[in-house]
Amino acid sequence: MSAPPLTVALAKGKVFDGALRRLSEAGYGVPPGLSDSSRRLVVDSLDGRLRLLLVKGGDVPTYVEYGAADAGIVGHDIVAESGRDVLEPLRLGFARCRLVIAAPTERAGQPLHRRMALRVGTKYPRLTRAYFEDRGLSVDIIPLSGSVELGPLAGLADVIVDMVETGATLKENHLAEVDTLLESEAVLIVNRASHTLKADAVGELVAGLSAVVVV
Ligand code: PRP
Numbered sequence: 001m002s003a004p005p006l007t008v009a010l011a012k013g014k015v016f017d018g019a020l021r022r023l024s025e026a027g028y029g030v031p032p033g034l035s036d037s038s039r040r041l042v043v044d045s046l047d048g049r050l051r052l053l054l055v056k057g058g059d060v061p062t063y064v065e066y067g068a069a070d071a072g073i074v075g076h077d078i079v080a081e082s083g084r085d086v087l088e089p090l091r092l093g094f095a096r097c098r099l100v101i102a103a104p105t106e107r108a109g110q111p112l113h114r115r116m117a118l119r120v121g122t123k124y125p126r127l128t129r130a131y132f133e134d135r136g137l138s139v140d141i142i143p144l145s146g147s148v149e150l151g152p153l154a155g156l157a158d159v160i161v162d163m164v165e166t167g168a169t170l171k172e173n174h175l176a177e178v179d180t181l182l183e184s185e186a187v188l189i190v191n192r193a194s195h196t197l198k199a200d201a202v203g204e205l206v207a208g209l210s211a212v213v214v215v
Contacts, residue, residue, distance in 0.1 A: 005050050006194075006201040009069035011057035011078070012036035015186045018094040019073040023050070026208030049201070061086055061189060070194035071205060077163060077184035081124045087195055089206050090188040093213045097165040099124060099182040101131070104152050108176035112137060112159070121151030122161040124181075131161070131181050149173040 010019050016036040024030040029046030036054060043052045053069055060074035061084035072086075077099050079088060101120075102108070112118060118139045122128045125143045132139045142157050149169055151157030161181060164170060170177065188209055195202055 007051045007069045009053045009055050009060045009063040009072035011060045011074040012054055013057055015075055015095045022209055022212050025212040064189050064191050067191050067193055070191050070198055072189045075184050076187045077182055079189055081127050086189040088187050088189050090209055092186040093215050095186040097163045097184050098180050100164050100180050101159055101161050101178045102170050102175040103159045103178050105174050105176045108178055119157045120159050121148050121157030124161055127181055128161040
C-alpha cells in the first residue's frame with residue numbers, strides 16, 4: 001500500500017506561481033493550469049505524493065502548526081509575523097522582498113522622535129511592535145489590511161511598516177525608506193510532529209526543493 005500524501009499548504013498570492021513551479025521542477029506532478037483563483041481548495045498532485053491546500057498566506061503557518069498541513073510554502077515575513085511554532089528548514093530563493101519602515105519623503109531623514117504619539121500603520125503589528133520596543137520608542141500601532149501606503153497620505157499614520165519589492169509603490173506615494181526590519185523570501189515550513197513521524201516524505205520534499213533552489 002502506498003503512503004498517504006504529504007499535505008502542503010500553499011499561500012495564494014505572490015508566492016503561489018513560484019511555489020508550484022518549484023514543486024513541479026522537484027518532480028512532483030503538479031496538475032497543469034492550477035491557479036490561486038481556483039475555486040478548488042484541495043488539489044492532489046498527479047503522482048499522488050502531495051495534497052495541496054490553497055489558503056491565504058496568513059493562514060499557512062496556522063495550518064502547519066496545528067498539523068492540518070504537514071508543510072507549507074509562504075513568505076518568511078508572514079511566518080515571522082505569525083509567531084507560530086513551525087520549523088523553517090529551507091529558504092526557497094524567490095519572492096524576495098524587505099519589510100521596511102517608511103516615512104513621507106520630506107521627513108524620511110529625520111529621527112523617529114521619542115514622542116508618545118507616533119502613529120504607525122502596518123499589516124505587521126507584531127514585528128512592528130518588537131522593532132519599536134527594542135528601541136525604547138512608544139508608538140501607536142494602527143493595524144491595516146492593505147494599501148498601507150495610503151496611511152500617511154490620508155493623515156491616518158505618520159509612518160508605515162510594509163513590504164517593499166521594487167520600491168515603486170513607496171515612490172508613487174511619496175514615501176521613502178527609513179530602516180529595514182526584515183529580509184524575506186518564500187520559505188518551506190514544516191510541522192514539528194510531521195518532521196519526525198513523516199521523516200521520509202518530508203526529507204524527500206526538502207531534498208527535492210533544495211535541488212531546484214537558485215540562491
Ligand atoms: C505589497 C506591499 C506594497 C507593495 C510593494 O502589497 O504591501 O504595497 O506590495 O511592492 P513594490 O515595492 O514592488 O511596489 P500587495 O500587492 O500585497 O497589496 P496590498 O497592499 O493590498 O496588501
